[in-house]
Amino acid sequence: MPFEEQSVFTLDLKKAQKFAVKFRYPSWVTNGELKIKVNGKEVAxxxxxxxxxxxxxxxxxxxxxxxxxxxxxxxxxxxxxxPGFLLCTVRLFGSRYRYSGFKWIES
Known part of the structure; x- marks a missing residue:
């Protein structure tokens, strides 16, 4: 999982060339919300x-x-x-409970 919503890649090529770049569309991103831009212009x-x-x-x-x-x-x-808190696919919850053996107990 990324730490920020946006990642940026800058190309370092010896010469201009045609190529494909593939990105995985994570299940936790709502359909239609993933955006890709090349040099500031959104790509379909x-x-x-x-x-x-x-x-x-x-x-x-x-x-x-x-x-x-x-x-x-x-x-x-x-x-x-x-209650738990879900950020993308990472489940977080408070420290009120701890795991002991095969059960959760209140701290």
Whole structure:
């Protein structure tokens, strides 16, 4: 999982060339929210059957590719009857409970 919603890649090429770049479309990103820009211009993307998006570029050294993966959080009920906090796919919960043997006990 990334730590920020946006990642930026700068190309370092010996010469201009045509190539494809593939990004995985994570299940925790709502359909239609993933955005890819090349040199500041948004690129049309389509998710394939394997959850990848592909962009084909005539790339030059110094070109900048940015991808935005919007992160959403929500609460959910955990099996230990404690509310949990879900950030993308990472489940977080308070330190009120600790695991001892095969059960959760209140600290």
């Amino acid at each position: 993307i389509e998710k394939d059957a394997n959850s990848y998006v592909s962009i084909i570029e005539n790339g030059n050294s110094g070109d900048v590719i940015s991808i935005v993966l919007p992160m959403h959080s929500k609460t959910e009920q955990l099996r230990i009857n404690q």
